[in-house]
Amino acid sequence: MGPAHAARRQPGVPPARAPTRRGAVMADVAINVEDVSKRFRIYHERNQSVKSAVMRRGRARFEEFWALRDVDLEIPYGKTYGLVGHNGSGKSTLLKCLARILVPDKGRVVANGRISALLELGAGFHPELSGRDNVYLNGSILGLSRRDIDARFDDIVEFAGLEQFIDTPVKNYSSGMYVRLGFSVAINVEPDILLVDEVLAVGDEAFQRRSAAKFDQFRDEGRTIVVVSHALGSVRNMCDEVAWLDHGRVLEVGPADAVVGKYADATTQTPTEPAHVHPSDVRMTGLTALVDGRPVQELAVGSPIDLRLEWQADRAVAGLLLAVQLRTSDGMLIGTARSDALGPLTLGPGTGAVDLHLESWPTAAGTYVLDAVVLEQGEPERELDRLSDAARLAVVAEGARGHEGLILLGGSWS
Numbered sequence: 417m418g419p420a421h422a423a424r425r426q427p428g429v430p431p432a433r434a435p436t437r438r439g440a441v442m443a444d445v446a447i448n449v450e451d452v453s454k455r456f457r458i459y460h461e462r463n464q465s466v467k468s469a470v471m472r473r474g475r476a477r478f479e480e481f482w483a484l485r486d487v488d489l490e491i492p493y494g495k496t497y498g499l500v501g502h503n504g505s506g507k508s509t510l511l512k513c514l515a516r517i518l519v520p521d522k523g524r525v526v527a528n529g530r531i532s533a534l535l536e537l538g539a540g541f542h543p544e545l546s547g548r549d550n551v552y553l554n555g556s557i558l559g560l561s562r563r564d565i566d567a568r569f570d571d572i573v574e575f576a577g578l579e580q581f582i583d584t585p586v587k588n589y590s591s592g593m594y595v596r597l598g599f600s601v602a603i604n605v606e607p608d609i610l611l612v613d614e615v616l617a618v619g620d621e622a623f624q625r626r627s628a629a630k631f632d633q634f635r636d637e638g639r640t641i642v643v644v645s646h647a648l649g650s651v652r653n654m655c656d657e658v659a660w661l662d663h664g665r666v667l668e669v670g671p672a673d674a675v676v677g678k679y680a681d682a683t684t685q686t687p688t689e690p691a692h693v694h695p696s697d698v699r700m701t702g703l704t705a706l707v708d709g710r711p712v713q714e715l716a717v718g719s720p721i722d723l724r725l726e727w728q729a730d731r732a733v734a735g736l737l738l739a740v741q742l743r744t745s746d747g748m749l750i751g752t753a754r755s756d757a758l759g760p761l762t763l764g765p766g767t768g769a770v771d772l773h774l775e776s777w778p779t780a781a782g783t784y785v786l787d788a789v790v791l792e793q794g795e796p797e798r799e800l801d802r803l804s805d806a807a808r809l810a811v812v813a814e815g816a817r818g819h820e821g822l823i824l825l826g827g828s829w830s
C-alpha cells in the first residue's frame with residue numbers, strides 16, 4: 417500500500433484554504449467532478465493459444481464496459497466525503513480518477529489543492545527498497561523536496577510504528593505494515609485533499625485509533641477527505657456528505673445519515689440489485705435458494721440445498737453452460753459449480769430454470785453471496801451474462817465455535 421500519487425497544485429490555481437479573489441468562486445469546492453465517464457475493455461480469452469489467435473485472424477475479442485457513467489459531483493472543501501456502493505459500482509475507479517491515476521474517457525476532474533491518496537495494496541511502493549527509501553521516493557512523487565521529507569521523516573516513521581523495520585525492504589512487510597507506512601506518508605505530506613480507499617481496516621486497533629484521530633485533526637484543520645468504505649457505521653460517523661454509486665452512476669448524494677440509511681435499506685431489502693454485465697440474447701434472471709422446495713434466505717451450516725437458476729432467452733441459443741459462483745459478502749470468490757456434466761445446453765426461446773443440488777452447504781457460518789452465470793462453450797469460453805449478487809444467504813450455526821474462517825474443514829481425528 418502506498419500513497420499512490422499526487423496532483424500537484426496547478427499553477428495559477430490557488431489552494432482553496434487561502435482563497436484569493438480569483439479563487440473565490442472555487443473556494444468552497446475541493447474537487448469538481450464534471451460528467452465523468454470511464455470505460456474499460458474486458459477481454460475474453462484467458463488461455464490465448466496461437467491457434468485461437470489465428471482463428472480470430474488477430475482480432476481481439478473484447479467488450480466495452482462503462483465503470484463510471486456521467487458522474488457529476490461537487491466535493492465541498494473542508495468536509496469529509498464518503499463514497500458507498502456495491503462491489504464493482506465504481507468507487508475505486510472514481511477515486512483513481514480524482515487522484516489522476518486514471519484519465520476519464522469523458523468529462524473532467526478539477527481539483528483545487530494538493531492531493532495525496534492511499535489506494536490499493538502495494539501501489540506506490542517499490543518492493544526491493546527499504547521503508548526509508550520508499551518514504552523518500554513517495555515524498556518526492558508527492559512533490560516534497562528532500563529537506564521537506566527530512567523534516568517529516570521521524571513523524572512518518574513514528575506514526576506508522578515502524579521504527580524497527582524502516583531499513584527492511586518493504587517486500588518483507590505484512591499488509592498491515594504496508595498500509596501503516598502508506599497512510600503515514602499520505603497524511604504527513606500535508607495534503608489539502610486526502611483520498612482513502614477502504615484500506616485502513618487492515619491496520620491493527622491501535623493504528624486504527626491513531627488514524628481516526630488524524631482524520632479528526634485533518635477535519636479541524638479544514639482539509640478535505642474522500643473515503644471509500646463498506647463499513648457503513650464508520651461512514652455515517654465520519655462523513656458529512658455521501659455519494660451512493662450504483663453500476664457506475666450516482667444514485668443519491670446528500671447528508672451522510674440520509675444516504676447511508678437509504679443505501680443500507682436497499683442492500684438488505686433487495687439483496688444488492690442484481691447486475692447484468694453483458695448484453696446478450698440469453699440472460700440470467702434469478703437465483704433462488706430452496707430447502708425442501710421452499711425459498712430461503714437463511715440456512716443451517718451443512719444443510720442440503722437446491723439452487724434454482726432462472727434464465728430468459730430471446731431465441732434458442734445452443735452450446736451453453738450454466739454456473740454458480742459463491743462469494744463472501746465482500747466479493748471474494750470461494751467456489752464455482754458448473755453444469756458441464758449436463759453437456760451443452762440449448763436454452764430458449766422463453767424462460768426456464770435449472771437446479772443445482774448441493775448435498776451439504778460448504779461454508780462456515782456467515783453471509784454469502786451467489787452469482788448466476790451463463791457461458792457459451794468454445795475456445796475461448798465466453799461469459800454471456802452474469803447476475804451478480806443474485807442471492808444472499810445467511811448461514812447460521814448453533815454456537816460460534818469451530819466457525820472461524822470461510823469453509824468447514826471437517827475431517828476425522830485419530
Ligand SMILES: Nc1ncnc2c1ncn2[C@@H]1O[C@H](COP(=O)(O)OP(=O)(O)OP(=O)(O)O)[C@@H](O)[C@H]1O
Binds near residue numbers: 483508
Ligand atoms: N483495469 C480494469 N479493467 C477492466 N475492468 C475494470 C478495471 N478496473 C475496474 N474494472 C471494473 O470496473 C468496475 C468498477 O470497479 P471498481 O473497482 O471501481 O469498483 P468498486 O466500487 O471499488 O468495488 P469494490 O467495492 O469491490 O471495491 C468493476 O466491474 C470492475 O471489474
Ligand SMILES: [Mg+2]
Binds near residue numbers: 507508509
Ligand atoms: Mg474498490
